Amino acid sequence: MAALFYLICLIKMPGSLQANERPNICLSAEEKTLFEQMMAYREKKHLPRIPLSSSLTKVAQAHVHDLQQYFDFSHAGSCNPHSWSKHGPWKACCYSNDHSNKECMWNKPREITGYASKGYEIAYFQSDGVMAFAALEGWKHSKGHNAVILNRGIWKSVKWKAVGIGIYKNYAVAWFGALPDHETGVTECP
Numbered sequence: 117m118a119a120l121f122y123l124i125c126l127i128k129m130p131g132s133l134q135a136n137e138r139p140n141i142c143l144s145a146e147e148k149t150l151f152e153q154m155m156a157y158r159e160k161k162h163l164p165r166i167p168l169s170s171s172l173t174k175v176a177q178a179h180v181h182d183l184q185q186y187f188d189f190s191h192a193g194s195c196n197p198h199s200w201s202k203h204g205p206w207k208a209c210c211y212s213n214d215h216s217n218k219e220c221m222w223n224k225p226r227e228i229t230g231y232a233s234k235g236y237e238i239a240y241f242q243s244d245g246v247m248a249f250a251a252l253e254g255w256k257h258s259k260g261h262n263a264v265i266l267n268r269g270i271w272k273s274v275k276w277k278a279v280g281i282g283i284y285k286n287y288a289v290a291w292f293g294a295l296p297d298h299e300t301g302v303t304e305c306p
Contacts, residue, residue, distance in 0.1 A: 172280025233295030
């Protein structure tokens, strides 16, 4: 099983949802498992749970679906999986490996939701399909990803106030934010 790990840093993302519009977001059983396992891992390390965010979950779920349908590692060229296709209600962008075009990706939460804080995405790919346990284990064994989850290294002074989860076929992502999300209505999918 080949696994690739990616870390995305996103910055300021003011809102696009109308004041009375609430996102209709639900977690699959596997997404809920990933969230609960990640929170248990943080608690084991004496860190607080992070509230689940509707806004960041909506972005996470949109991104894993977009990656699964339109990202092709064999034809990606200089674009990595932090890129977004032209097939959604967002502006297409190529997130290059040299990070020279990172602004195109940083604007995605603003385009998709109303979450108004910096956000940081960790992503996991597995060619034969992602399970929650495998994604978390992959992140735990990647120094950079583990640092985001456990607020270590450059993330030491950050207090996560929101997290979003997305899993679809070969991809899993988790987004972290330093401001609370007032849109917290995430349910379990039927």
